[in-house]
Amino acid sequence: MANKEGMLILFSGPSGVGKDAVLDIVLNKDKSLQKSISLTTRDIRENEVDGKDYYFISMDEFENMIAQGKVLEFAKYGSNLYGTPKAPIDKWLSEGKTVILKIEVQGATKIKELYPDSVAIFVLPPSMKELENRLRSRGTEKEDDIKKRLDIAREEIKRSKDYDFIVINDDLESVSNNVLSIVKSLDFSYKRMNNYVSEVINNV
Amino acid sequence: MANKEGMLILFSGPSGVGKDAVLDIVLNKDKSLQKSISLTTRDIRENEVDGKDYYFISMDEFENMIAQGKVLEFAKYGSNLYGTPKAPIDKWLSEGKTVILKIEVQGATKIKELYPDSVAIFVLPPSMKELENRLRSRGTEKEDDIKKRLDIAREEIKRSKDYDFIVINDDLESVSNNVLSIVKSLDFSYKRMNNYVSEVINNV
Numbered sequence: 141m142a143n144k145e146g147m148l149i150l151f152s153g154p155s156g157v158g159k160d161a162v163l164d165i166v167l168n169k170d171k172s173l174q175k176s177i178s179l180t181t182r183d184i185r186e187n188e189v190d191g192k193d194y195y196f197i198s199m200d201e202f203e204n205m206i207a208q209g210k211v212l213e214f215a216k217y218g219s220n221l222y223g224t225p226k227a228p229i230d231k232w233l234s235e236g237k238t239v240i241l242k243i244e245v246q247g248a249t250k251i252k253e254l255y256p257d258s259v260a261i262f263v264l265p266p267s268m269k270e271l272e273n274r275l276r277s278r279g280t281e282k283e284d285d286i287k288k289r290l291d292i293a294r295e296e297i298k299r300s301k302d303y304d305f306i307v308i309n310d311d312l313e314s315v316s317n318n319v320l321s322i323v324k325s326l327d328f329s330y331k332r333m334n335n336y337v338s339e340v341i342n343n344v
Numbered sequence: 345m346a347n348k349e350g351m352l353i354l355f356s357g358p359s360g361v362g363k364d365a366v367l368d369i370v371l372n373k374d375k376s377l378q379k380s381i382s383l384t385t386r387d388i389r390e391n392e393v394d395g396k397d398y399y400f401i402s403m404d405e406f407e408n409m410i411a412q413g414k415v416l417e418f419a420k421y422g423s424n425l426y427g428t429p430k431a432p433i434d435k436w437l438s439e440g441k442t443v444i445l446k447i448e449v450q451g452a453t454k455i456k457e458l459y460p461d462s463v464a465i466f467v468l469p470p471s472m473k474e475l476e477n478r479l480r481s482r483g484t485e486k487e488d489d490i491k492k493r494l495d496i497a498r499e500e501i502k503r504s505k506d507y508d509f510i511v512i513n514d515d516l517e518s519v520s521n522n523v524l525s526i527v528k529s530l531d532f533s534y535k536r537m538n539n540y541v542s543e544v545i546n547n548v
Contacts, residue, residue, distance in 0.1 A: 306538075308540065328511050343472070
């Protein structure tokens with residue numbers, strides 16, 4: 141059968157909404173998906189694996205990659221850089237794969253400019269109150285930080301209007317299934333199926 | 345929770361590809377879907393139910409409905425008219441429902457002009473040879489008719505480029521699941537979720 145075109149999926153949502161938990165289930169249930177791994181200059185933590193959680197690189201390496209156009213977008217948090225490497229995404233897309241990229245709202249805007257055919261999914265909390273509860277239950281955030289994160293979350297949620305799909309994380313299993321439905325449906329978009337159409341018409 | 349917007353799905357494919365069989369499974373698995381029932385002036389057959397298979401009406405009634413703007417599109421086959429009634433679709437859409445309309449390619453073009461937000465799915469045969477086998481196995485078509493139908497099918501398949509999604513009916517169960525994924529994913533399009541977004545931001 142004909143080759144499929146690749147598909148890039150951007151996956152965003154406010155801090156605390158549960159993006160990683162959703163993504164873990166989605167990637168576990170659909171092994172054909174490729175997850176883009178981000179670059180970071182921060183130190184590796186005890187439970188982390190280089191090349192799985194992040195690519196842990198030095199500030200020099202990061203800056204060289206930026207200079208060589210190998211980073212699609214990057215941002216600074218504290219004194220560390222975080223970014224999206226270009227090469228793996230382009231490779232997977234050329235192989236016809238579906239690539240999922242977890243990314244915050246500003247980064248998603250940049251990527252969408254570079255890959256206009258990418259499809260963006262935003263994870264919404266059931267309510268701001270529930271998001272607050274989730275942030276608080278982590279137990280790692282100070283009261284001031286929680287207020288700041290909620291303000292940022294509100295701004296991010298407003299920008300969900302630039303997204304193609306919105307899912308609500310009210311239940312981890314059901315939101316994961318909803319994301320899987322979206323991902324699966326994209327396999328059948330005309331853009332990805334037009335090779336098959338030609339094949340059916342031409343191979344009588 | 346906020347109300348969802350309705351969604352109109354157009355469902356096309358060449359004669360013999362198995363649209364009805366797919367649609368039966370899809371409607372059976374997702375009871376929230378509404379199927380648009382067509383109007384026809386032809387006689388009712390023994391195994392058919394008025395208001396389920398078609399609305400069986402007289403030529404006078406059909407022409408009156410057209411004159412009153414109550415028919416979205418219609419076409420003549422032999423001496424009979426077939427068409428799509430406007431009122432049920434508008435009612436279901438206003439109730440936020442997902443409506444599926446089985447329709448041939450020309451009719452779909454007209455409906456898409458009237459309902460630009462509608463989403464169109466095209467069912468492709470695995471090959472023209474397989475479509476020919478299916479038409480032949482019906483045993484009801486003359487050799488000349490089969491050739492004619494295959495020519496029409498080829499033209500229709502070329503026009504699948506105006507469709508949003510393409511599914512291949514190589515296996516009834518899997519193509520039905522693929523259609524269900526597409527239908528489910530549309531529940532999460534931004535257009536249908538924006539009420540929820542406002543609700544989450546505003547109800548702190």
